[in-house]
Amino acid sequence: MRIPAIVMALALGLTACGGGGDGLEIGMSVSTLNNPYFVQLRDGAQAQADKLGATLTVTDAQNDASQQVNQVQNFTSQNMKAIILNPVDSDAAAPAVTAAERVDVPVIAVDRGVNGVEVAQTVASDNVAGGKLAAQELARQMGEQGQAVVLQGTPGTSASRDRGRGFEEGIKAFPNIQVVARQPADFDRAKGLDVMTNLLQSHPDVTGVFAENDEMALGAIRALGSRAGKEVKVVGFDGTPHGLTAVKDGTLAATIAQQPKLLGQRAVEAAVKVARGETVEKSVAVPVKVATQQNVAEFETS
Amino acid sequence: MPSKRSAAWLAENGAVAALVVLVVALSLLSSDFLSLTNLLNVGVQAAVTAILAFGSTFVIVTGGIDLSVGSVAALSAITLAWTATEGGLPWPAAVVLSLATGVACGLVNAALIAYGKLPPFIATLAMLGIARGLALVISQGSPIAMPEAVSHLGDTVGRFLPIPVLVMLVMGVVAAVILNRTYPGRAMYAIGGNEEAARLSGIKVSRIKLVTYALSGAFAAVAGVVLASRLASAQPQAAAGYELDAIAAVVIGGASLSGGKGRALGTLVGALILAVLRNGLNLLSVSAFWQQVVIGVVIALAVLVDTLRRRGTN
Numbered sequence: 081m082r083i084p085a086i087v088m089a090l091a092l093g094l095t096a097c098g099g100g101g102d103g104l105e106i107g108m109s110v111s112t113l114n115n116p117y118f119v120q121l122r123d124g125a126q127a128q129a130d131k132l133g134a135t136l137t138v139t140d141a142q143n144d145a146s147q148q149v150n151q152v153q154n155f156t157s158q159n160m161k162a163i164i165l166n167p168v169d170s171d172a173a174a175p176a177v178t179a180a181e182r183v184d185v186p187v188i189a190v191d192r193g194v195n196g197v198e199v200a201q202t203v204a205s206d207n208v209a210g211g212k213l214a215a216q217e218l219a220r221q222m223g224e225q226g227q228a229v230v231l232q233g234t235p236g237t238s239a240s241r242d243r244g245r246g247f248e249e250g251i252k253a254f255p256n257i258q259v260v261a262r263q264p265a266d267f268d269r270a271k272g273l274d275v276m277t278n279l280l281q282s283h284p285d286v287t288g289v290f291a292e293n294d295e296m297a298l299g300a301i302r303a304l305g306s307r308a309g310k311e312v313k314v315v316g317f318d319g320t321p322h323g324l325t326a327v328k329d330g331t332l333a334a335t336i337a338q339q340p341k342l343l344g345q346r347a348v349e350a351a352v353k354v355a356r357g358e359t360v361e362k363s364v365a366v367p368v369k370v371a372t373q374q375n376v377a378e379f380e381t382s
Numbered sequence: 383m384p385s386k387r388s389a390a391w392l393a394e395n396g397a398v399a400a401l402v403v404l405v406v407a408l409s410l411l412s413s414d415f416l417s418l419t420n421l422l423n424v425g426v427q428a429a430v431t432a433i434l435a436f437g438s439t440f441v442i443v444t445g446g447i448d449l450s451v452g453s454v455a456a457l458s459a460i461t462l463a464w465t466a467t468e469g470g471l472p473w474p475a476a477v478v479l480s481l482a483t484g485v486a487c488g489l490v491n492a493a494l495i496a497y498g499k500l501p502p503f504i505a506t507l508a509m510l511g512i513a514r515g516l517a518l519v520i521s522q523g524s525p526i527a528m529p530e531a532v533s534h535l536g537d538t539v540g541r542f543l544p545i546p547v548l549v550m551l552v553m554g555v556v557a558a559v560i561l562n563r564t565y566p567g568r569a570m571y572a573i574g575g576n577e578e579a580a581r582l583s584g585i586k587v588s589r590i591k592l593v594t595y596a597l598s599g600a601f602a603a604v605a606g607v608v609l610a611s612r613l614a615s616a617q618p619q620a621a622a623g624y625e626l627d628a629i630a631a632v633v634i635g636g637a638s639l640s641g642g643k644g645r646a647l648g649t650l651v652g653a654l655i656l657a658v659l660r661n662g663l664n665l666l667s668v669s670a671f672w673q674q675v676v677i678g679v680v681i682a683l684a685v686l687v688d689t690l691r692r693r694g695t696n
Contacts, residue, residue, distance in 0.1 A: 281423065
C-alpha cells in the first residue's frame with residue numbers, strides 16, 4: 081500500500097511542477113489519494129491553480145499524520161509561498177501548522193479543520209449541517225414515521241462524529257421515527273453489507289437507514305436486496321460517482337453530496353490570495369446538497 | 383459414555399469449547415441469534431476470513447507468517463474484474479488468471495524467503511504493499527463491476543444455502559486433506575517442528591516453502607473473488623487488515639506461531655468465533671467503541687484458555 085503510493089505521489093508532484101511558468105509556488109498535502117473523493121479534491125485544486133497561473137505541488141500523506149508533518153516541513157524548506165493542508169488528523173496537524181507559520185508561510189486547511197492553532201482559512205463542507213439534511217430527507221421519504229438504523233463510520237473520526245451528531249439533531253424533530261440501532265461499519269462497503277445483514281435479524285421492521293458514507297450505504301443496499309428503495313429508504317453521504325448512480329437507479333433514496341472539486345478550487349483561490357498578502361475570511365463553508373432521483377443529473381456533470 | 387467422550391473431546395479442542403460458550407451466551411442474550419437465517423449469515427460473514435485463514439494455516443504450520451493475504455485477495459479480485467470487463471476476456475479465463483495472480487504473489491513471497499533468506503514477516507510485508515499498490519494502479523483507485531456469471535458466487539443455492547459457505551467448506555476440506563494426507567502437508571509440519579531436522583531427513587525445504595506460500599496465495603485469491611462476488615464489485619481497498627483476522631483465526635484454532643502445530647478444523651472454528659462475535663455485538667447493539675475492546679478481550683481469552691489447558695495437561 082505504501083510504496084506505490086509514494087511513487088504515485090512523486091509522479092504527481094513532478095507533473096504538477098512541470099506545469100507552471102513564473103507562477104506562485106503552492107504546496108498541498110492531501111490526507112490520502114487512495115480515495116476518489118480526495119482525488120476529486122486534488123483535481124479541483126489543480127484546475128484552479130492552472131487557471132490562476134500558480135504552480136501546485138501535491139503530496140500524498142497516505143493517512144499517516146506524522147508523514148504529513150514531514151511533508152509540510154519540506155514545503156517550508158522548498159520556499160512555498162502558501163501551503164494547503166488537508167489534515168489526516170485535525171489535532172495532529174497543529175505542530176506542522178505552527179512550524180510553517182513560524183517562517184511566515186500561510187496555511188489553508190481544506191476539508192477538515194486544524195484544532196488548537198489558527199490557520200489563514202479553513203475551507204470545509206459542513207458535516208453537521210449535512211447530517212441534519214440527511215435526517216430531514218430520510219424522514220420525508222419514510223413518511224415521518226417508522227424505525228431507522230444508523231451505520232456509523234470509523235469510530236473516533238471527525239467525519240463520523242459530525243455527521244452522526246447532525247443526524248441525531250435533525251431526527252429529533254420527528255418524534256414518530258425511532259432510531260433502533262447505531263452500529264459501526266467503518267466506512268467500508270463489505271462491512272456495511274455484514275452489519276446491515278445482522279441488524280435486519282434483530283430489527284426486521286426497519287424502514288430507514290442512514291449510512292455515514294456512500295460506501296456503507298451501497299453495502300446496506302446489497303443486504304436489503306429488492307427491498308432497497310421500496311420498503312426501506314437508504315440515505316448515504318458524500319455523493320461519490322457510485323452513490324449517484326445508485327440514486328439514479330432508485331436503490332439509494334438520497335445522498336448528501338459534498339463538492340470536493342469546489343473545496344479544492346476554493347482552497348487554491350484562498351492560497352493565492354494569502355500568498356499575495358491579501359486578507360481572507362477565517363472560514364469558508366462549501367455547501368452540501370441533497371441529491372435525490374429528481375435532481376441527480378445536475379451532480380453527475382459537476 | 384458418549385457424553386464423557388464428547389466432554390473429553392471438548393477439553394482437547396479449546397477453540398470449540400470457546401465457540402460453544404459464545405453461542406450459548408449469545409442465544410441467551412439475544413432472541414434473534416439462534417435462527418437458521420442468522421446462523422447462515424454468520425457462516426457467510428466467516429467465509430472470507432476462513433478461506434484466507436486456511437491458506438495462512440499452511441504458512442503458520444511451517445513456522446512462517448503471511449501478511450500479504452488481504453492485499454493479494456484484493457489484487458486477485460481486481461485482476462478478475464479488470465480482465466473480464468476492460469480486457470474483454472471470457473470470465474473462465476479471467477478466473478484462472480486471478481488464481482494465477484494469487485499463486486504468483488505466493489511464489490514471489492516464497493522465493494524471497496527460501497532463496498533470498500528474507501524473514502517471512504519482511505518478505506510478505508513487502509508483498510502487502512506491492513499487491514495493494516498494484517490493485518490501486520490497475521483499478522485507478524475505483525471499484526470495478528464483477529462479471530455477472532462470477533457474481534453468482536455470492537448468491538444462494540436454492541432459497542437457503544449461501545454459496546460462500548459452500549466454498550468455505552470445500553476449501554476447508556481441501557486444506558485438511560493437504561495437511562493430513564499429502565507429502566507436502568506432512569513436510570510442512572516437519573519444517574515447522576524443526577527446519578534443520580527436516581532438511582537433514584531429506585525434505586526439500588525450499589521446494590516445500592514454494593508450495594506453502596503458493597497455496598496461501600491461491601486461497602487468498604479465492605477469498606478475494608468470494609468477497610468481490612458478495613458485493614458484485616471488486617474494490618482496490620477490499621480486505622485491508624484481513625490478514626490479522628486470518629492470523630487470529632489460525633491461532634485461536636490452536637495453531638502455534640512458532641510452527642509445527644495447526645489444523646484446518648481449528649482454523650474454521652477460529653474464523654467462526656470472530657464472525658459469531660461480530661454478529662452478536664451487532665444484534666446486542668453494543669457501542670462502536672466497546673466492540674473493539676470486546677473483540678480484543680475474547681481473542682486473548684480464547685488463546686489463553688487453550689495454552690493454560692495445554693500447560694496443565696503436559
